[in-house]
Amino acid sequence: MAYEHLDYAVEEGIATITLDRPEVYNAFNRPMVLEINEAVRTAEADDGVYAMVLTGAGDGFCAGADTTDMRDWDDATEEEYGAYLWMVQRVVANLRGASTPSVAAVNGPGVGAGCDFALACDLRVMAPESLLREGFVNIGLIPGDGGAWLLPRLVGESKAREYLLTGRDITPEDAVDIGLAVEEAEDALGAARELAAEIRDKPAVAVRRTNDLVDPQRTFEDYCALACEYQWECVTDEEHDEAVAAFNEGREPDYGRSYE
Structure with a gap:
């Protein structure tokens, strides 16, 4: 546009x-x-x-x-x-x-x-x-x-x-x-x-879902239910795997992104 x-x-x-x-x-x-x-x-x-x-x-x-x-x-x-x-x-x-x-x-x-x-x-x-x-x-x-x-x-x-x-x-x-x-x-x-x-430069899914979780009006019970859904999305994400591997190997993560 x-x-x-x-x-x-x-x-x-x-x-x-x-x-x-x-x-x-x-x-x-x-x-x-x-x-x-x-x-x-x-x-x-x-x-x-x-x-x-x-x-x-x-x-x-x-x-x-x-x-x-x-x-x-x-x-x-x-x-x-x-x-x-x-x-x-x-x-x-x-x-x-x-x-x-x-x-x-x-x-x-x-x-x-x-x-x-x-x-x-x-x-x-x-x-x-x-x-x-x-x-x-x-x-x-x-x-x-x-x-x-x-x-x-x-x-x-x-x-x-x-x-x-x-x-x-x-x-x-x-x-x-x-x-x-x-x-x-x-x-x-x-x-x-x-x-x-x-x-x-952080894992993108974790960033977006963390941002979504910040809601002062949400009850703790609702937060926990949503966190289970979001955390599963994170643990099955390739960038999570790379972040953990990089941490264990003492190096910077490489998420294979190409920025414009």
């Missing part, structure tokens, strides 16, 4: 999705939202992609919805607005639902839904000049894209309420301190790709 508002590239088994409207700090319009959803689904369906990285072009990660592109909702029905919001929520749902691990390279402001896109990724790396801000309350809105669901699960209820109810910025230092970001790095994209490559 040819994209107009983002860049999609697969290199050495890592899909990088770069939001590309730098003149507005990568604030999204409707076509961009559709393209993000398509890009995430494409990466998830590609057997040659072992991890994905989400980032922004220029000096921004994603400034949320482009207010200059938004219609006047005064003459809309609740159903019309709900259809628009559902489309944005699908970005969070597709990232959260992907077995392929995702890393957000937060290279600039991630605001509103842009913050939620970063939170929906499995891991985050932040540049020194970046920030995350829910910010909806500042303009009389609620985090309709998933922030009030995601943030408590990532940092705990009390800390989440602080950021959600005040609209305060989450700085890179704060994000690392509360476990929201893996690290602060001058080259956020480079560090995110290194992290993605570290994940890529």
Whole structure:
């Protein structure tokens, strides 16, 4: 698929999705939202992609919805607005639902839904000049894209309420301190790709199934039942055999992959 508002590239088994409207700090319009959803689904369906990285072009990660592109909702029905919001929520749902691990390279402001896109990724790396801000309350809105669901699960209820109810910025230092970001790095994209490559080089089935098992809402009983199914899939996988053989022989595993 040819994209107009983002860049999609697969290199050495890592899909990088770069939001590309730098003149507005990568604030999204409707076509961009559709393209993000398509890009995430494409990466998830590609057997040659072992991890994905989400980032922004220029000096921004994603400034949320482009207010200059938004219609006047005064003459809309609740159903019309709900259809628009559902489309944005699908970005969070597709990232959260992907077995392929995702890393957000937060290279600039991630605001509103842009913050939620970063939170929906499995891991985050932040540049020194970046920030995350829910910010909806500042303009009389609620985090309709998933922030009030995601943030408590990532940092705990009390800390989440602080950021959600005040609209305060989450700085890179704060994000690392509360476990929201893996690290602060001058080259956020480079560090995110290194992290993605570290994940890529593990046995692929084990990575995907481990990622699937992380679900705070799942009961322990359901977890155990699913783990039996996933573990059998792993122990009958050729990459598991090679990983064990390499460990016993004191060498690096060779999974025979050919990265594009």
